[in-house]
Amino acid sequence: xxxxxxxxxxxxxxxxxxxxxxxxxxxxxxxxxxxxxxxxxxxxxxxxxxxxxxxxxxxxxxxxxxxxxxxxxxxxxxxxxxxxxxxxxxxxxxxxxxxxxxxxxxxxxxxxxxxxxxxxxxxxxxxxxxxxxxxxxxxxxxxxxxxxxxxxxxxxxxxxxxxxxxxxxxxxxxxxxxxxxxxxxxxxxxxxxxxxxxxxxxxxxxxxxxxxxxxxxxxxxxxxxxxxxxxxxxxxxxxxxxxxxxxxxxxxxxxxxxxxxxxxxxxxxxxxxxxxxxxxxxxxxxxxxxxxxxxxxxxxxxxxxxxxxxxxxxxxxxxxxxxxxxxxxxxxxxxxxxxxxxxxxxxxxxxxxxxxxxxxxxxxxxxxxxxxxxxxxxxxxxxxxxxxxxxxxxxxxxxxxxxxxxxxxxxxxxxxxxxxxxxxxxxxxxxxxxxxxxxxxxxxxxxxxxxxxxxxxxxxxxxxxxxxxxxxxxxxxxxxxxxxxxxxxxxxxxxxxxxxxxxxxxxxxxxxxxxxxxxxxxxxxxxxxxxxxxxxxxxxxxxxxxxxxxxxxxxxxxxxxxxxxxxxxxxxxxxxxxxxxxxxxxxxxxxxxxxxxxxxxxxxxxxxxxxxxxxxxxxxxxxxxxxxxxxxxxxxxxxxxxxxxxxxxxxxxxxxxxxxxxxxxxxxxxxxxxxxxxxxxxxxxxxxxxxxxxxxxxxxxxxxxxxxxxxxxxxxxxxxxxxxxxxxxxxxxxxxxxxxxxxxxxxxxxxxxxxxxxxxxxxxxxxxxxxxxxxxxxxxxxxxxxxxxxxxxxxxxxxxxxxx
Numbered sequence: 001x002x003x004x005x006x007x008x009x010x011x012x013x014x015x016x017x018x019x020x021x022x023x024x025x026x027x028x029x030x031x032x033x034x035x036x037x038x039x040x041x042x043x044x045x046x047x048x049x050x051x052x053x054x055x056x057x058x059x060x061x062x063x064x065x066x067x068x069x070x071x072x073x074x075x076x077x078x079x080x081x082x083x084x085x086x087x088x089x090x091x092x093x094x095x096x097x098x099x100x101x102x103x104x105x106x107x108x109x110x111x112x113x114x115x116x117x118x119x120x121x122x123x124x125x126x127x128x129x130x131x132x133x134x135x136x137x138x139x140x141x142x143x144x145x146x147x148x149x150x151x152x153x154x155x156x157x158x159x160x161x162x163x164x165x166x167x168x169x170x171x172x173x174x175x176x177x178x179x180x181x182x183x184x185x186x187x188x189x190x191x192x193x194x195x196x197x198x199x200x201x202x203x204x205x206x207x208x209x210x211x212x213x214x215x216x217x218x219x220x221x222x223x224x225x226x227x228x229x230x231x232x233x234x235x236x237x238x239x240x241x242x243x244x245x246x247x248x249x250x251x252x253x254x255x256x257x258x259x260x261x262x263x264x265x266x267x268x269x270x271x272x273x274x275x276x277x278x279x280x281x282x283x284x285x286x287x288x289x290x291x292x293x294x295x296x297x298x299x300x301x302x303x304x305x306x307x308x309x310x311x312x313x314x315x316x317x318x319x320x321x322x323x324x325x326x327x328x329x330x331x332x333x334x335x336x337x338x339x340x341x342x343x344x345x346x347x348x349x350x351x352x353x354x355x356x357x358x359x360x361x362x363x364x365x366x367x368x369x370x371x372x373x374x375x376x377x378x379x380x381x382x383x384x385x386x387x388x389x390x391x392x393x394x395x396x397x398x399x400x401x402x403x404x405x406x407x408x409x410x411x412x413x414x415x416x417x418x419x420x421x422x423x424x425x426x427x428x429x430x431x432x433x434x435x436x437x438x439x440x441x442x443x444x445x446x447x448x449x450x451x452x453x454x455x456x457x458x459x460x461x462x463x464x465x466x467x468x469x470x471x472x473x474x475x476x477x478x479x480x481x482x483x484x485x486x487x488x489x490x491x492x493x494x495x496x497x498x499x500x501x502x503x504x505x506x507x508x509x510x511x512x513x514x515x516x517x518x519x520x521x522x523x524x525x526x527x528x529x530x531x532x533x534x535x536x537x538x539x540x541x542x543x544x545x546x547x548x549x550x551x552x553x554x555x556x557x558x559x560x561x562x563x564x565x566x567x568x569x570x571x572x573x574x575x576x577x578x579x580x581x582x583x584x585x586x587x588x589x590x591x592x593x594x595x596x597x598x599x600x601x602x603x604x605x606x607x608x609x610x611x612x613x614x615x616x617x618x619x620x621x622x623x624x625x626x627x628x629x630x631x632x633x634x635x636x637x638x639x640x641x642x643x644x645x646x647x648x649x650x651x652x653x654x655x656x657x658x659x660x661x662x663x664x665x666x667x668x669x670x671x672x673x674x675x676x677x678x679x680x681x682x683x684x685x686x687x688x689x690x691x692x693x694x695x696x697x698x699x700x701x702x703x704x705x706x707x708x709x710x711x712x713x714x715x716x717x718x719x720x721x722x723x724x725x726x727x728x729x730x731x732x733x734x735x736x737x738x739x740x741x742x743x744x745x746x747x748x749x750x751x752x753x754x755x756x757x758x759x760x761x762x763x764x765x766x767x768x769x770x771x772x773x774x775x776x777x778x779x780x781x782x783x784x785x786x787x788x789x790x791x792x793x794x795x796x797x798x799x800x801x802x803x804x
Contacts, residue, residue, distance in 0.1 A: 022698065023313050024356050025359075026313070027309050027310075027312075027352065027360075029309070030688075031309075031356055031357060031393065031397065032361075032364045032367065033302060033305045033306075033685050034305065036371050037298050037301065037302035037685070038302065040377075041298055043192075043377065044277070044290050047193045047194065047195055047277035048273045049193075050191050051132055051133040053229075054273060055274070056230045057131070057228075057229055058236060058270040059226070059227050060226040060227070060243075060269070060271075061269050061270075061271050061280075061282055062267070062269070063267060065266075066283065068284055069280075069286070070093075070224055072218070072221060072223075072224065073091045073093075073221070073223070074217070074219055075091070075219075075224075075226050076090055076226040077091070077125070077127075079243075082246065083246075084231075086229070086231075087228075087230060087231045088127055089131065090127045090130070091124070091224045091225070092123065092225050092227070093223065093224045094121065095119075095121050095122075095202075098534060098626040099505075099506030099532070100512050100514035101506065101511070101512070101629075103121070104479070105119070105174055106118075106175050106478070106657055107161065107173070109162060109170075109172060112161070116161075116658075118200060120199040120200065121198065121199070121200040122198040122201055123204055123206075123207045124204065125145070125204055128201065130229070132227075134187050136188075137188055138166070138167075138185060138186040139152065139168060139184055140185070141185070144185035146203065146205055147184055147206075148206045150202070151182065151200060152183075152185035152202075153167065153187075153199065153201075154188070154189045154190065154198075154199045155187070155188055156199065157200065167183040170182070175479060176656045181202075192377070193277075195273070195286065195289065219250050219251055239270065240269060244261065244267040277289050290674055291674055291758065297449070297678060300751075301682055301686075304443075304445065305442075305685060305688060305689050305692065306397070307438075307442060308689055308693050311435045311438065311696065312439070312692065312696030313349065313352070315435050315436065315439075315696055346398070346399060349398040349399065352398065352401075353394045353395070354391075354394045354395075356394070357393070370684075374684065436696075438740075439696060439740075440736065440737050441740040441744040441747075442693075442744075444744035444748070445744045445747055445748050446682065446685065446690075448748040448752075448769055448770055449682060451772065451773060452748070452752045453675065453679040453752075453755075456762060460761075463607075463761065465509070465606055466545065466546075466604060466605060466607055467509065467544055468543055469509070469665045471634055472631055472633050473632050473646075473661045474629050474630070474661060474662050474667065475630040475650060476630075477654075478658075479656070485653040486624075486625075486627070489630075489649060490504075492649045492652075493632060498635035499632060499633070499646075500634070501541055502542070502630070502631070502633070503535070503541070503542035503543075503630075504535070504627035504631065505627060505629055506629070507534075507608075508629050508631070509543075509606070509607070509609070509667075510609070510610070510668040510671055513531035513609070513618070514531070515532065516529070516530065516588065517530065518571070518575070518617070518619055519589075520575055520576060521587050522585075527587075528571065529617070530616075530619045531608070531609075531617065531618045531619070532618070532621065533620055534627065536623070536624070537552075537553050537554075539631070540552055542631045542632075543631070545604070545606055547601060547603055547604070548569055548601075549601065550566075550583075550602055552566070553601075561623075561624070563597040564597050564599075564622065565588070565597045565598070566599070566600060566602070566620040567599055567602055567603075567617065567618065567619050567620070568617065568618040569602060569605045570615050571618060571619060581602065582600065583599065584598070584599055585597065588619065607761075611671075611759055611760060612758060613760055614760045632646065634646075647659045694780060694784045697784050698784050726785075726786075730782055733785065734781070734782075737774070737777050737778055741770065741773070745770050748770070753765060
């Protein structure tokens with residue numbers, strides 16, 4: 001029986017080649033699109049789930065009006081000590097240079113003289129491997145992090161420095177052979193889907209040995225990343241509710257402070273580690289995170305594309321029902337059961353779907369390199385792993401697409417079919433029109449959403465940030481000793497043609513900034529949280545930052561180096577909303593000590609962080625050595641020669657570390673990488689959706705043309721021009737598309753307005769977007785239908801009407 005169904009299905013598919021090709025093409029494109037989207041979403045949703053019992057892992061964050069990821073170093077182990085439900089805990093932190101910028105260290109294998117600059121280094125508690133599942137392939141996880149001079153490296157780093165030889169017990173020299181570290185462990189490379197990555201681990205044992213008694217390791221400093229593993233069955237929310245009151249044991253909260261924090265729901269919070277990548281956007285994330293909203297957008301895009309393809313199948317199959325009506329009537333008259341006929345049509349649908357599955361694999365393989373470029377990932381697909389999924393998905397799509405046509409075609413009465421009355425009903429025509437409207441509404445949603453996403457990205461790229469980002473290159477300073485010759489280096493660089501300004505700073509716009517509290521000395525209780533940056537004299541000139549009040553730092557005024565500050569407008573307003581702060585003394589709380597100084601200038605606000613965030617207070621302190629970046633304003637004409645000259649000068653000042661540079665504008669664009677990727681992916685699949693919808697439109701037009709061919713011939717005899725015939729053919733479809741546009745507008749407006757709420761600075765949704773999207777749909781549909789305009793112009797009424 002099944003063999004017979006398949007045989008008949010193949011005969012029918014081969015008999016209706018155009019109909020089959022359109023269905024297979026639409027389904028294969030949609031299945032390939034859904035597979036790629038699913039591949040990406042699956043990766044985004046799998047972050048940190050590789051850890052053993054990942055559901056019991058939590059990060060401790062601090063929630064207030066400017067929430068952050070970092071909390072006090074002793075917090076983790078204190079929780080283990082005082083709460084039996086906490087199984088283990090770890091505190092960790094990157095090695096920081098000034099300004100919360102990652103330190104760069106130079107490692108060298110003395111035996112091979114292999115030397116590289118590295119900054120992907122974490123300092124961690126000895127309990128690190130009790131909390132996280134980063135397997136050691138060599139070394140003792142219990143004791144590896146207890147050695148003062150011990151270093152753990154990834155498998156990739158082991159191969160990089162030691163080749164195929166066993167690195168355990170061997171040494172690497174650090175920072176120009178200043179000291180040696182011993183390799184005590186090798187761990188597997190950190191999985192791609194981890195919210196933080198590292199190539200080297202050093203123990204806090206070493207860091208505390210080098211900096212004994214530092215407040216950085218005490219309760220006062222909120223400067224570390226703390227994670228806990230709870231015992232199975234523990235209620236995390238219940239534990240969280242106890243932490244603030246318990247913390248009074250270690251932190252001197254007043255009753256007023258604690259009540260105020262509780263009233264605003266502020267305090268220590270427990271974040272599930274598996275939620276961090278998609279749901280956390282706090283200050284000082286270890287790495288840029290994704291966004292759950294983009295998962296929703298991509299999921300919707302995948303579903304819409306699949307629905308469009310299924311609608312194509314339903315529309316084309318039901319539209320061709322008249323051609324198969326007599327077949328159904330005869331088979332019913334001969335005793336065929338409705339269930340048998342339904343199974344026959346479902347079999348045809350599944351066969352089409354399975355052919356589409358095979359073709360979709362080819363499409364996926366061809367498009368995979370482009371998809372990898374768009375996502376910034378490197379997917380490698382082992383199709384054998386997905387064989388069962390492909391087959392199951394093919395059957396599901398086949399049944400989903402074919403269930404309505406099967407029920408519809410087998411529901412009519414044989415005597416009506418054989419009398420020719422089946423084709424007179426308008427029910428099927430109304431349904432097909434409704435499905436076309438729905439289909440093009442889906443396409444309209446994708447097109448409009450893509451335009452809005454790219455408009456927002458263009459806005460972010462071109463918005464005036466309050467400083468000059470063009471033609472500024474950033475050269476990282478990799479070692480404090482390198483800045484001792486900065487004045488000499490700056491003078492050499494300024495002699496070069498095209499170099500107009502040279503400066504240095506601890507932080508640059510678009511990257512992280514350290515943060516402490518500042519207050520007017522006369523009102524120390526009214527402190528505000530402020531980001532901070534160390535700069536040299538020429539920083540404002542190099543970036544074209546404007547002065548609002550007061551003056552800039554002056555070389556001829558030695559006191560500026562020790563006891564003066566410059567702040568931004570936001571900081572000035574929050575410190576003293578009713579007057580100027582220039583000339584007033586402020587107190588800068590630097591954790592271990594308080595620094596007093598006079599505000600000598602207020603600069604105009606500029607966006608030193610992402611446009612996702614509002615402008616916050618910012619303090620500038622003058623320095624001669626606490627720099628992590630050299631900023632060079634340069635004319636980029638003959639850039640290669642100029643950068644070679646800059647590299648030569650740099651290596652004289654810093655001969656040990658390697659030279660590298662980036663453009664400041666590229667650093668700023670990296671803040672919006674998630675938006676750029678989402679825009680590219682949605683844009684690509686929007687084109688796919690339009691293409692699939694046009695396949696369906698083309699198929700429906702074929703059927704419409706054949707059904708109206710005699711009418712068109714009569715009109716041609718009566719004097720209708722080719723243009724008259726084309727307008728008649730496209731008129732009804734154009735009306736349906738216009739209805740689709742109107743239906744989709746409120747949906748897009750609502751959805752994209754919610755997405756734009758992710759940004760503090762954003763575009764307004766322009767009605768022109770919907771006009772453009774609608775015109776694109778109409779234009780594409782006209783191009784699709786133009787084939788039938790040409791065909792209508794070539795009609796020979798003598799041939800089509802000779803049998804009438």
